Amino acid sequence: MSRIGKLPITIPNSVEVNYNDAKIIIKGKFGTLETKIPETILIQQNDNILSVSLKNEIRSLRSLHGLYRTLINNMVIGVSEQFKLTLILKGVGYRAIVQGKEIVLNLGYSHPVNIEIPELISVEVVQNTIINLESCDKELLGLFAANIRAWRRPEPYKGKGILYKNEQILRKAGKAGK
Template sequence: MSRIGKLPITIPANVDVNWNGSEIVVKGKFGTLQTIIPDTINIQQDENTLKVGVKNEIRSLRSLHGLYRTLINNMIVGVSEQFELTLILKGVGYRAAVQGKEIILNLGYSHPVTIDIPETVSIEVIKNTTINLKSCDKELLGSFASNIRAWRRPEPYKGKGILYKDEQILRKAGKAGK
């Protein structure tokens, strides 16, 4: 049995969890999330806690036990509290702005980069160089932050690029002079 999988999931008062065999739907004040779960995963609800189990103790099914417990827990936390990521633009002239449903980034290219914002993600730009991303869907939030960061990854010589909030860049020494 999985160490993570056997932990109970507490359900906050403002969250509604429904499932029917292969699909689980979680509703809260920040949105609605749904996912498909395999038939081999068992879910039991006792008042305000959920327990995730496995019907058969086959190795491949046991590996899914902790995964689906974590996915369901992330859905419950997301619709009740939301997940937040912060990106920092480091470099001369690097800036970000939100216009409608797009984020516009100036990253030292000859043209501004425009990226469409997904519906469930909210963006706040602070002082042109700090981007706060919030969403109830952790997977979508991480994927969107990764897409933004892919436009200008941090480089090791000057440390310029798009960084996560507490990320440390290993700096390299430049070319040694004579």
């Protein structure tokens, strides 16, 4: 058995869990998430504790045990607390603005970059250079942050670009002068 898969999932009082053989639906104050579950994975609920187990111990299926336990745990945490990510724009003239359902980024290109915001994600821009992202879906949040960051990856010489909060950029020395 997987070490992670054996761990129980504690369900807060504000979260409602419904499952059948094919999928699991989790509802909370920040939204509703659902995912498909393979037939080989069993889910049992006792009071406020959810446990994930396998029907049969085949080597190829054991890897799914820990994976689906973690996915379900992330869904429970997301609908009860939400996940937060912070991006920092570092560079001269770099700034962000939220306009309706889009985030507009000025990143040193000759044109502004418009990125559409998905429904489950809320975006807040602080001081033009700090972008706070919140969502109940951890996977969607990470993917959206990676799409924003892909427009200007941090470069090692001046440290400019779009950084995650508390990210350390390994700096390189520039050209040696005479």
